[in-house]
Amino acid sequence: MTALLEVEDLKVAYGKIEAVKGISFSVEAGQIVTLIGTNGAGKTTTLRTLSGLLKPAAGHITFDGKPLGAVPAHKIVALGLAHSPEGRHIFPRLTITENLQLGAFLRTDKAGIEKDIQRAYELFPILGERRKQAAGTLSGGEQQMLAMGRALMSQPKLLMLDEPSMGLSPIMMQKIMQTIVELKAEGTTILLVEQNAQAALSLADQGHVMEIGKIVLSGSGDDLLHDESVRKAYLGED
Numbered sequence: 108m109t110a111l112l113e114v115e116d117l118k119v120a121y122g123k124i125e126a127v128k129g130i131s132f133s134v135e136a137g138q139i140v141t142l143i144g145t146n147g148a149g150k151t152t153t154l155r156t157l158s159g160l161l162k163p164a165a166g167h168i169t170f171d172g173k174p175l176g177a178v179p180a181h182k183i184v185a186l187g188l189a190h191s192p193e194g195r196h197i198f199p200r201l202t203i204t205e206n207l208q209l210g211a212f213l214r215t216d217k218a219g220i221e222k223d224i225q226r227a228y229e230l231f232p233i234l235g236e237r238r239k240q241a242a243g244t245l246s247g248g249e250q251q252m253l254a255m256g257r258a259l260m261s262q263p264k265l266l267m268l269d270e271p272s273m274g275l276s277p278i279m280m281q282k283i284m285q286t287i288v289e290l291k292a293e294g295t296t297i298l299l300v301e302q303n304a305q306a307a308l309s310l311a312d313q314g315h316v317m318e319i320g321k322i323v324l325s326g327s328g329d330d331l332l333h334d335e336s337v338r339k340a341y342l343g344e345d
């Protein structure tokens with residue numbers, strides 16, 4: 108079986124600064140794969156490249172059997188790859204419902220869109236309760252939920268989540284992690300970027316540790332969770 112996403116020797120540079128220095132990994136359909144690593148390791152750069160916002164300097168990206176190299180961002184969404192970005196990027200003046208509708212901008216199936224909006228309210232009841240309010244009035248954690256809900260509105264084959272736990276209370280974080288597991292159970296494939304290595308590895312099928320633009324260690328979530336070097340560097344153990 109070929110993987111849903113195949114990344115081969117990907118390099119990405121900002122001018123002369125090479126932020127991603129030749130990484131390779133794949134994501135099988137139905138899996139949760141996580142990229143962990145410290146600030147500046149290149150995780151966000153990798154996701155932004157996969158969604159077409161940055162152009163690779165070298166390497167190959169194959170998604171659902173198609174090369175992504177020169178495909179523009181809006182066409183990448185249409186192929187089934189959705190991105191819930193770091194820092195959320197919701198539209199603060201639009202209502203919660205309007206933000207969700209924007210996530211479905213490529214769809215024309217009105218009944219299906221309405222069904223998926225209801226589904227987002229089931230996943231995150233607070234969004235339903237406040238559906239008519241401006242999204243900017245939501246707390247940081249709630250905006251994170253909205254960003255995830257919006258990404259799901261494109262019915263992606265692969266959902267990329269950039270630091271969904273950032274700035275969240277432990278309870279909110281648990282809720283987001285639980286939702287990720289639910290989405291997987293429903294068949295969504297997920298590429299998860301996290302600084303919270305413990306949480307990410309606990310639910311990932313596969314994990315990759317990034318350091319200054321390279322993948323330095325790969326394994327099952329469970330193996331990495333028990334790896335001594337990972338525990339020391341990322342899980343705060345001596």
Ligand code: ATP
Pocket residue numbers: 121124126144145146147148149150151152153193302
């Ligand atoms: P974080 O969790 O802090 O976002 P990250 O692993 O996602 O870290 P990136 O944001 O991908 O890391 O950054 C990788 C490297 O690229 C860093 O050295 C960063 O300073 C650099 N970088 C990121 N964005 C730009 C930019 N727009 N221009 C120049 N350098 C950049």
